[in-house]
Amino acid sequence: MIQVDYIVNHIFNSRTYILSNIASNDVWLVDCGDFAKVLDIIRGKHVIGVLLTHTHSDHIYGLSDLLKTFPDVLIYTNDYGYGALVSPKLNISKYHSEFDDIIIDDRSNVSVISEGSYMDVLGNKLNIYETPGHDPSCLTFKLDNYLFTGDAFIPGIKVFTSFKGGNKYDAKKSTEKILSLYTSDTKICPGHGEIERAVNIPL
Secondary structure, rough: OEEEEEEEOOOOOOOEEEEEEOOOOEEEEEEEHHHHHHHHOOOOOOEEEOOOOOOOHHOOHHHHHHHOOOOOEEEOOOOHHHHHOOOOOOOOOOHHHHHHHHHEOOOOOEEEEOOOOOEEEEEEEEEEEOOOOOOHHHHHHEOOOEEEEOOOOEEEEOOOOOOOOOOHHHHHHHHHHHHHHOOOEEEEEOOOOOOHHHHOOOO
């Protein structure tokens, strides 16, 4: 059984999700913001992987600290995200005074994934979906009855497409894809806001 916890990051109230189970000392993250808060929650467990819903600065600014603490951690993103990790323009840290420019110089820990790929996360099958529109790096992850949608779908909020790489048409198609994935017991875990059960989703 997957346990999902999250922290509210201090920048833009983005979410970092913490995935664990009682049978393992391993932990996975979905996005990475205030890493010190993550350490308080995992209490000596080992972070082995990070799934990036997209590579905007408010969802990745904790990666450098994460890599210092867990140098063998694996980071997963798509092709566009791989490039954005070394480009302050693409990860938009260049345009936000809250950050220094974010550049992950060593990408040897970074793996490129795409729709149709499958991974094992804590003994559960992870399904990966490309959901661009907010940003070309946007991925949605389905794990057990959880959907981690990042900023590609935040219940009750129109997808923001004004950053570089945003696309309203793609956002609409991605929203349709995400909505097709849930059933009555699905929990939507967005990049901002609260976890929502599908039956209560305000569209």
